[in-house]
Amino acid sequence: MSTMPSAAPAPPLPYDVVIRGGTIYDGSGGSGYPGDVGIKGDRIVAIGTVEGHGKREVDARGMAVAPGFINMLSWSTVSLPADGRSQSEIRQGVTLEVMGEGSSMEPLSPTMRANDLKRQGDIRYPITWTTLGQYLEVLARNGVSPNVASFVGAETVRVHELGEARVDPTPAQLRRMQALVSEAVDEGAMGVGSSLIYAPGPMPRPPN
Incomplete structure (x- = not known):
């Protein structure tokens, strides 16, 4: 056959x-x-x-x-944990969002975390992180459309150690701020992002 x-x-x-x-x-x-x-x-x-x-x-x-376009001044820090699809950016061709100008989503002290939760507006989400590495892990676990990069915000580091008061750091506080920056860089921060025109960035000392 x-x-x-x-x-x-x-x-x-x-x-x-x-x-x-x-x-x-x-x-x-x-x-x-x-x-x-x-x-x-x-x-x-x-x-x-x-x-x-x-x-x-x-x-x-x-x-x-x-x-793909790069958004060098992204403020999707708040929206991405709630909705990783990033439609407002993706539909404009943005494929990389760079965050952390002045303030960043980390590092957070317990007081900062409580304040951030209290100050949430229409976009609400749980804050389960305190460091940059943890924040990035949350984004990766939830799934996000764009690539993401972040600076660590100079304002955020300052508030972590000094609160929102108009004071200069002591040498010990400055060393702790430096350690926070070093930790963030180890976890992927591109550097320190400052925005000195916004409080508490300039923080002029009160007149005598």
Whole structure:
């Protein structure tokens, strides 16, 4: 009894996604140019005239195709713990949110945590962290759409040790503030972010 040979399986498509016919702005600062973008996995693997097909084809004619944008002054610190989809940023093409200008979500003392809970407005969420590492773990566990980076806020470090009073730190308090910054950097902070026009940033000493 003869059997028919089975057909060879079709070769896999070379791309997962092909974005067709958009105006490409590649981030170099030059003018946009028409072309296609081929994506495989999480990488762009072809730009220009892309031969072959993708599992998904996107018609981008009349649209701009660009790398993700960076929000260098993000205040999604409050919204991301409550809703990690970040629709207001993602729908504008923002893929990296940089936080921590002046104030940050950490480090928190028990008093700061209680005050932050009391001061929550329409967006409400539990505050289960005290350090930057713990805050980032909460975001990762909940799931967030954008990439996230953070400075540690100079104001937050000050309030942690001095409260909101108009006082200068003692040498011992200053050392504790330095230790908080060092801990935050070890946990991923990009550095210290200051915003000295906002209290308690400037904190001028009261007149004699």
